[in-house]
Amino acid sequence: MNNQKADIHCDLMIIGTGMAGMAAALFAAGQDLDIVQAGRTGQLGFASGLIDVLGIYPVARSRIVKNPWPAIADLGRHEPAHPYAKMAISEIQTAVDTVLGFFEQAGYPYMYRKNQNMIMPTAAGTVKPTYAAAHTMAHGQAAMAHQQPCLLVDFKGLKGFGSRMIAANLARTWPGLRPVTIGFPEAGTELHPEPMARALETARMREKLAENIAPYLGDAACVALPAILGISRTQKVTKELSGLLGVPVFEISTMVPGVSGIRIMEIFQQHLPEMGINAFFQHNVRKACRKTGGGWVFEVGDRSHWRLVSARAALVCSGRFLGGGLHADRAGITETIFNLPVARVPERDSWHHRDLLHAGGHPVNRAGLAVDTSFRPVDDNNSPVWPDLFAAGTILAGQDWMREKCGSGLSIATAYAAVRAARRFLEKT
Amino acid sequence: MQTCVLIIGAGATGTALARDLSLRGIDCILVEKGDVNAGASGANHGLLHSGARYIVSDPAAAAECHAENRILKQIAPQCIEDTGGLFVAVQGDDEKYIADFPTACQKCGIPVQPLSPDQARDMEPALSEHVIAAFWVDDAAIDPFKLSLDNLSCAQAHGARLLCRHQVTSFEIRGGRIVCTHVRDLNTDKQFFIEAQVVVNAAGAWADIIARCAGAQMQMYYSKGSLMVTQNRIAKRVINRLRMPTDGDILVPGGTVSILGTTSERVASPDFIYPEIHEIDTILDQGSAMIPKLAQTHYIRAYCGVRPLPAGSEITNPARDPDDRAVSRGYELIDHQDQPEQMANFVSITGGKLTTCRLMAEKTADLVCEKLGIQAVCRTRTEPVPDAAEAKWTKPGLAPAAWVRENRCKEPLLCECEMVPESVVKQIADTFAANQQRPDLKAISLRSRIGKGPCQGTFCSMRIMAYLYDQGYINDRYGTDDLRAFLKERWRGRQPLAWNNGLARAELMEAMHCGLFCLEL
Numbered sequence: 001m002n003n004q005k006a007d008i009h010c011d012l013m014i015i016g017t018g019m020a021g022m023a024a025a026l027f028a029a030g031q032d033l034d035i036v037q038a039g040r041t042g043q044l045g046f047a048s049g050l051i052d053v054l055g056i057y058p059v060a061r062s063r064i065v066k067n068p069w070p071a072i073a074d075l076g077r078h079e080p081a082h083p084y085a086k087m088a089i090s091e092i093q094t095a096v097d098t099v100l101g102f103f104e105q106a107g108y109p110y111m112y113r114k115n116q117n118m119i120m121p122t123a124a125g126t127v128k129p130t131y132a133a134a135h136t137m138a139h140g141q142a143a144m145a146h147q148q149p150c151l152l153v154d155f156k157g158l159k160g161f162g163s164r165m166i167a168a169n170l171a172r173t174w175p176g177l178r179p180v181t182i183g184f185p186e187a188g189t190e191l192h193p194e195p196m197a198r199a200l201e202t203a204r205m206r207e208k209l210a211e212n213i214a215p216y217l218g219d220a221a222c223v224a225l226p227a228i229l230g231i232s233r234t235q236k237v238t239k240e241l242s243g244l245l246g247v248p249v250f251e252i253s254t255m256v257p258g259v260s261g262i263r264i265m266e267i268f269q270q271h272l273p274e275m276g277i278n279a280f281f282q283h284n285v286r287k288a289c290r291k292t293g294g295g296w297v298f299e300v301g302d303r304s305h306w307r308l309v310s311a312r313a314a315l316v317c318s319g320r321f322l323g324g325g326l327h328a329d330r331a332g333i334t335e336t337i338f339n340l341p342v343a344r345v346p347e348r349d350s351w352h353h354r355d356l357l358h359a360g361g362h363p364v365n366r367a368g369l370a371v372d373t374s375f376r377p378v379d380d381n382n383s384p385v386w387p388d389l390f391a392a393g394t395i396l397a398g399q400d401w402m403r404e405k406c407g408s409g410l411s412i413a414t415a416y417a418a419v420r421a422a423r424r425f426l427e428k429t
Numbered sequence: 430m431q432t433c434v435l436i437i438g439a440g441a442t443g444t445a446l447a448r449d450l451s452l453r454g455i456d457c458i459l460v461e462k463g464d465v466n467a468g469a470s471g472a473n474h475g476l477l478h479s480g481a482r483y484i485v486s487d488p489a490a491a492a493e494c495h496a497e498n499r500i501l502k503q504i505a506p507q508c509i510e511d512t513g514g515l516f517v518a519v520q521g522d523d524e525k526y527i528a529d530f531p532t533a534c535q536k537c538g539i540p541v542q543p544l545s546p547d548q549a550r551d552m553e554p555a556l557s558e559h560v561i562a563a564f565w566v567d568d569a570a571i572d573p574f575k576l577s578l579d580n581l582s583c584a585q586a587h588g589a590r591l592l593c594r595h596q597v598t599s600f601e602i603r604g605g606r607i608v609c610t611h612v613r614d615l616n617t618d619k620q621f622f623i624e625a626q627v628v629v630n631a632a633g634a635w636a637d638i639i640a641r642c643a644g645a646q647m648q649m650y651y652s653k654g655s656l657m658v659t660q661n662r663i664a665k666r667v668i669n670r671l672r673m674p675t676d677g678d679i680l681v682p683g684g685t686v687s688i689l690g691t692t693s694e695r696v697a698s699p700d701f702i703y704p705e706i707h708e709i710d711t712i713l714d715q716g717s718a719m720i721p722k723l724a725q726t727h728y729i730r731a732y733c734g735v736r737p738l739p740a741g742s743e744i745t746n747p748a749r750d751p752d753d754r755a756v757s758r759g760y761e762l763i764d765h766q767d768q769p770e771q772m773a774n775f776v777s778i779t780g781g782k783l784t785t786c787r788l789m790a791e792k793t794a795d796l797v798c799e800k801l802g803i804q805a806v807c808r809t810r811t812e813p814v815p816d817a818a819e820a821k822w823t824k825p826g827l828a829p830a831a832w833v834r835e836n837r838c839k840e841p842l843l844c845e846c847e848m849v850p851e852s853v854v855k856q857i858a859d860t861f862a863a864n865q866q867r868p869d870l871k872a873i874s875l876r877s878r879i880g881k882g883p884c885q886g887t888f889c890s891m892r893i894m895a896y897l898y899d900q901g902y903i904n905d906r907y908g909t910d911d912l913r914a915f916l917k918e919r920w921r922g923r924q925p926l927a928w929n930n931g932l933a934r935a936e937l938m939e940a941m942h943c944g945l946f947c948l949e950l
Contacts, residue, residue, distance in 0.1 A: 046940065048945050056950070062949070062950050064950075122945065122946050122947065123891070123895075123946070124891065124909060124912070124942075124946035124947075124948060125906075125908075125909055126909070126946050126947045126948060126950070127947070128945070128946070128947045154895075154899070157841055159841055159843060159892040159895070159896075160888070160891045160892040160895055161895060162894070162895025162896065162898045162899050163899075164895075164898035164899055164901075164904065165894060165895045165898035165899075165903075165908055165909075168898060168903070168904055168905055168906060168908065169906050169908070169909050171905075171906075181899060188839065189839035189840060189841065190839065190840075190841045190842075253945070255888065255891055255892075255941065255945075256940075256941060256945060320936060321932045321933040321935075321936045322933045322934075322936045322937050322940070327929075328927070328928040328929065328932045329928050329929060330710065330713075330928050348706055348928075349705070349706040349707070351924075351927055351932075352924040352927055352935070353924075354703055354920075354921065354924060355917060355920070356916055356917050356920035356924075356938070356939065356942070356943075356949075357913060357916075357917060357943070357948060357949040358949075359949065362939070364927070364932075365939075401944065402939050402940055402943045402944035403943060403949070405944070405947070407944060
C-alpha cells in the first residue's frame with residue numbers, strides 16, 4: 001500500500017470527526033495547508049449543548065469548580081500527565097474562544113462568562129457545572145439561580161424527558177419550577193426531538209405550540225422545554241416562541257443523542273468544506289502505512305469504496321472505546337490505527353471500580369496516548385513514536401473527562417495545541 | 430398480624446411452599462427482605478436438570494432431579510422451554526467418566542441416548558471439532574422468575590400474603606416455641622410483629638442467620654457461582670461438559686440469549702458479592718474448549734449468586750474438595766424440635782436446587798402439617814401452576830410479539846432493546862401501587878425484560894423513571910436515588926465484562942449518567 005499511487009495528497013490528515021477532530025479541522029483551515037479529514041460523525045451526536053472546560057476538581061472530592069482557569073492551573077501543578085498540563089492557560093482560552101466564536105458566526109452562539117462556570121439544570125433533575133451553554137439553554141442558569149417561577153413543559157410521547165421528575169428533584173433549589181405535560185402539535189404517538197425541532201422551524205408550528213402552552217403559563221416568568229428549539233434556525237425559533245409567549249423560552253439538555261449534537265454536527269459539516277477542508281464524513285480510516293522517508297498513506301472509505309490518501313503528517317483524534325480509537329480485549333488495550341503504545345493501562349481487574357458512581361472515577365479512563373508537549377504520542381521512554389504523528393482529544397492519557405466535566409474543552413484545547421505543533425513540523429520540512 | 434404459617438424468604442422454595450400450603454387450605458404469610466428471587470433463586474442458570482450432571486457425584490440427588498424434571502414439565506410448561514440437553518466430552522476429558530456415564534444414568538432411570546460426535550455437531554453446530562463423545566438427555570431451560578412469580582400468584586389467589594422489603598429482626602421465644610416474630614418494614618422503617626403457629630426458615634443463603642436469630646444452630650457454607658449472559662443465543666439445547674462438575678461447563682439457553690457458567694468459590698458472607706474478573710476468565714477459557722465461539726462472542730452481563738450448602742451434607746473432606754463441588758446438592762429439612770435447641774414450631778429448609786424446589790416445598794409442608802395436626806394432601810404434584818398475568822412479561826420475546834400482535838405499534842417503547850412499551854411498565858407498576866408500594870426500577874426489571882438488553886439500562890432507566898414520575902407513581906427525590914441504585918446494580922454485572930464492545934457500552938453508560946447527568950455528584 002505504501003508504494004501504491006495515492007488518490008489524494010495532503011499536508012495533514014485529521015483522523016476523527018468528533019469534537020477534537022472538528023475543532024482541529026477548524027484550527028487548521030485557512031492556514032495554507034492541504035487538509036483531509038475523515039471519520040464517522042456519530043460521536044458528535046453525543047454533544048449535549050454544553051461546553052465543559054473544567055467543572056469538577058479535585059474529582060475525588062467532587063468539588064464544583066467556580067472559575068475554571070485557576071483550577072486548571074492547579075490541576076496542571078498536581079497532575080503533570082494531564083493533557084491540560086502540557087499547554088498554557090492562555091492557549092486553552094484562545095482555543096475555546098475561537099470555537100465559540102465560530103459557533104456564533106454560524107448562527108448558534110454559546111453564552112458564557114469568561115471567569116465563571118455556569119450551573120445548569122439537567123433532564124435527570126440534577127445540576128451540572130459547565131463553561132458555556134448554547135444560547136437556547138443559557139437562560140436556565142439565571143432562572144435557576146434566581147429561583148424564577150418557571151413553567152417546565154414536557155410532551156406526551158417524548159421519552160426520557162419528564163418535567164415532573166426534573167421538578168421533584170430540583171424542588172429544594174428551585175421551588176418555582178412547575179411541571180406540565182402537553183401534546184405536541186400534529187404529533188403521532190411517539191415523539192422524537194429531531195422532527196420536533198425541525199417542525200418548530202416553521203412559524204405555523206411555533207404558533208400552535210404557543211397556543212398549547214399558553215393556558216398553563218400563569219405566573220411563569222420563563223418557560224423551559226426539552227432541547228427542541230430548532231436545528232439550524234435556533235435563534236429565530238427561540239426569539240419568536242419567546243415573543244409569542246411573552247416570556248423567555250429555554251431548553252434543558254436531554255438524553256444524548258439529541259438535537260444539540262445534530263446542530264453542531266451540521267454546522268461543522270456545512271462550514272468546514274467551505275473553509276477548504278477536504279472532508280470525508282461518515283468514512284472510516286481503515287489502515288495506516290508508513291511511507292519510506294516519512295509521512296503516511298491511509299485507506300479511507302465507506303463500506304464499498306476505498307481510496308488512498310497520502311499525508312505528510314497526521315493528527316489522530318479517534319476517540320476512546322466508544323469512538324473506536326482504542327480497543328480493549330482481555331489481554332489489554334490497543335490503539336486501533338497506528339498500534340501506538342497505550343499508557344497508564346492498569347491491570348484488567350482494576351480497570352473499573354465495582355461502583356459505577358465511585359467518587360474517584362475509574363482507572364481505565366485515564367489510560368490512553370501519552371504525548372509530549374508537541375502532542376506527539378510517546379513511547380515508554382517518553383520519546384515521540386513518529387516525528388509526524390500528533391494526537392488530540394479524549395484518546396489522550398491522564399484525564400477523565402467524564403468525571404472532570406472537561407470533555408469539549410479538552411478536545412478543543414488539545415486539538416489547538418496539536419494543530420499548532422503539526423503546522424510547525426510541516427513548516428520545517 | 431396473625432397467620433398459621435410464617436415463611437421467611439421468597440425464593441424458589443419459599444414461593445413454592447406458599448403455594449403448597451395455600452392449596453392445602455393453610456393460611457400463610459411470606460416475609461422477604463428484598464424482592465422475589467433476590468438470592469440464588471434469581472442468580473442461577475435457569476436449568477431444569479435431567480439429573481445427569483450429578484449422576485456420579487450424587488446419584489440420589491440425580492434421581493430426585495429427574496423425577497421433578499418430569500413433574501415441572503407437566504405442571505408449569507409456561508415456565509419451561511423443553512430444549513433437551515447434550516453432554517459432550519472433548520479431547521483430554523476423563524475417558525472412564527465418559528464410559529461410565531450412560532450406565533450410571535440408566536441405573537437412576539434417567540433417559541440417555543448416545544450420539545456420534547458428528548450427530549452432536551449436526552444438532553449443535555457451535556460445538557468444538559474436538560468433541561469425542563456426546564449423549565442426549567432431557568435437560569430443559571426454566572425461567573426461575575416466572576416460576577416463582579407464578580407460584581406466588583397462585584398462593585396469593587388462595588389467600589397467602591407477601592411482604593417484600595420486610596426484614597425479620599428478632600423472635601420472641603417462650604416454652605420452646607416461637608410465639609412472635611418481629612419484622613421491620615424497610616420501606617417505612619416501621620416495626621411490627623407476626624404471630625404464627627409454625628415458622629419456616631426458607632432464607633436460602635441467609636438461613637443460618639435466621640436460625641441463629643432464633644437461637645438455633647446451623648452450619649452452612651456459602652459457595653459463590655458466577656455466570657455470564659451472551660448477547661445472542663449460541664445453542665438450541667442445554668450443553669453440559671461430560672466430566673465431573675467443575676467451572677465453566679454448562680451453557681443454558683434463555684430465550685434470545687445463552688447463559689454460561691459457573692464457578693464455585695467459598696465466600697465468607699452471602700452479601701456484597703460480585704462476579705470477579707478471574708472467574709469470568711475461567712468460565713470463558715473452560716467454556717470455549719467445548720464451544721469455541723464463546724471466546725469471541727459478545728456478552729451482555731455477568732451475575733453471581735451464593736449457593737447455600739448445608740455443612741451436614743458434606744460428603745468429602747474439604748481439603749480434597751476445595752471448591753465445594755462434592756458437597757451434595759441435595760436439600761436438608763431441619764425440624765428444630767429434634768435439634769439441641771428443641772424448638773417445637775420452627776423448621777428450616779436449605780440447600781437443594783431450583784429443579785427440586787417443588788419437592789422441597791412438599792416435604793416441608795408435610796412436616797408443617799404434621800406439626801399443625803392437619804391432614805391435608807399435597808396437590809402440587811399434579812395440579813398445574815396457573816400462568817399468571819402479572820408474571821408474563823419476564824418471557825423473552827413476549828413483549829415485542831404482543832406489541833406487534835395487539836397493534837400497539839403506536840405506543841412508545843420505553844425499553845428499546847427488549848421492546849417493552851409503556852403499558853407493560855404501567856401494568857407492573859400498578860401491582861405495586863395496589864399494595865401501597867412504590868415501584869422501583871429493580872422490581873420492574875425483575876418482572877419484565879427492562880434493562881436486560883445490550884444497553885443494560887443506559888437509556889431505558891431514565892425513560893422509565895421519567896414515565897413513573899409522569900404517571901404519578903413517584904413525586905419526590907426518591908426516583909433519582911432509585912435511578913442511581915439501578916444503574917449501580919447493572920454496572921455490577923457489566924464491569925467484569927468491560928472489554929471489546931462491552932467497554933464501549935460501559936463508557937456510554939458512564940458518559941451519559943456521569944459525564945452529562947452528574948449522578949455521581
